[in-house]
Amino acid sequence: MRSLLFVPADRPERFAKAAASGADAIIIDLEDSVAPVSKPKGREAVAEFLQSPGDVPVIVRVNPLGSGDTESDLAAALPHPPAGIMLPKAEGAASVERLARMMDGAAIPILPIATETPAAIFELGSYREVTTPLMGLTWGAEDLPAAMGAATSREDDGSYTAPYEMARSLTLLGAHAAGIPAIETVYPDIRDTDGLAAYAARGRRDGFTGMMAIHPAQVPIINDAFEPSEAEIAHARAIVDAFAKQPDAGALQLDGKMIDRPHLVQAKRLLQRAGKAS
Numbered sequence: 504m505r506s507l508l509f510v511p512a513d514r515p516e517r518f519a520k521a522a523a524s525g526a527d528a529i530i531i532d533l534e535d536s537v538a539p540v541s542k543p544k545g546r547e548a549v550a551e552f553l554q555s556p557g558d559v560p561v562i563v564r565v566n567p568l569g570s571g572d573t574e575s576d577l578a579a580a581l582p583h584p585p586a587g588i589m590l591p592k593a594e595g596a597a598s599v600e601r602l603a604r605m606m607d608g609a610a611i612p613i614l615p616i617a618t619e620t621p622a623a624i625f626e627l628g629s630y631r632e633v634t635t636p637l638m639g640l641t642w643g644a645e646d647l648p649a650a651m652g653a654a655t656s657r658e659d660d661g662s663y664t665a666p667y668e669m670a671r672s673l674t675l676l677g678a679h680a681a682g683i684p685a686i687e688t689v690y691p692d693i694r695d696t697d698g699l700a701a702y703a704a705r706g707r708r709d710g711f712t713g714m715m716a717i718h719p720a721q722v723p724i725i726n727d728a729f730e731p732s733e734a735e736i737a738h739a740r741a742i743v744d745a746f747a748k749q750p751d752a753g754a755l756q757l758d759g760k761m762i763d764r765p766h767l768v769q770a771k772r773l774l775q776r777a778g779k780a781s
Contacts, residue, residue: 504528504639504713505729506722507562507686511536512545518552524719525726528560533576534567534591542572546579553583560586562614562638567592568601577605587612587638592619592646595626596633603635614638614686617677618670619646627677639684641715642674661698675710687714696724703728712776731777739770 508526510517512533521529531552537545549563563580565588566572580588590602593615602613615630617623617640624647630640644656644667656667663671671688678685687706690699703714703725714725731739745755746767754763 506716506725508716512549513537513541515548522557522559524722526722528562530562530564532564534564550579562587562589564589581609584611587614589614591616593617594623595629599633599635612636612638616641616643617674618642620650627673630677631681637683639686640678641686642688644688684712687711689715689717693718699724731773736777739773742766742770
């Protein structure tokens with residue numbers, strides 16, 4: 504999934520527009536974007552929408568474990584199961600397994616938001632122990648500073664301060680250690696399209712496989728950033744072909760540069776993601 508678009512659960516008139524945005528999945532949010540008084544309305548909208556699913560996968564973000572709302576959220580979502588359940592304020596494998604038990608055997612993949620509490624940071628390596636199917640691992644840069652009493656998670660130029668850059672990096676490493684997709688967090692400035700493009704490109708460069716969006720206008724920019732270009736595909740094919748011709752070689756020269764087995768692994772992965780693997 505390149506792009507995952509949030510839509511508030513209490514705004515059902517936006518569901519179809521979100522699904523038509525070009526996003527690879529939509530996240531119907533029962534947590535932060537819905538006021539407590541509107542959560543029952545949101546659950547009703549989720550339950551109704553899931554009865555007639557379209558072609559775009561639907562993920563439902565429930566409220567955190569211990570909030571008192573998770574059970575009601577699941578009661579609305581499970582009768583017509585979504586493609587996934589997003590778990591906010593997850594604190595490692597134990598949180599995922601607890602949610603799985605609450606789902607009473609429903610085989611619905613879980614997408615944890617894995618950095619929203621200080622305790623969560625110390626559990627990022629535990630997701631590789633999870634037996635419940637995971638859609639991926641993602642992170643957030645807003646709840647953690649709030650939990651810590653920090654003034655902000657960002658420098659004046661928009662880059663993350665050291666604690667939150669570390670949280671991002673550990674999420675990326677935790678996801679790859681678990682063998683699941685690493686999904687970049689949202690870019691909050693809807694109007695800054697250039698900044699979004701640069702941020703998404705940085706995410707893909709670092710090893711994230713997709714990114715969350717908060718507005719339909721962000722979706723095509725994110726999709727473009729996470730879609731391999733024709734030049735990248737051609738280069739990856741050239742690497743694969745070079746090693747196919749010399750299967751016993753540990754390192755080769757291609758276009759005047761040295762390539763070795765890690766380059767071959769990267770090339771095969773890129774072709775697989777682009778649907779070009781043979």
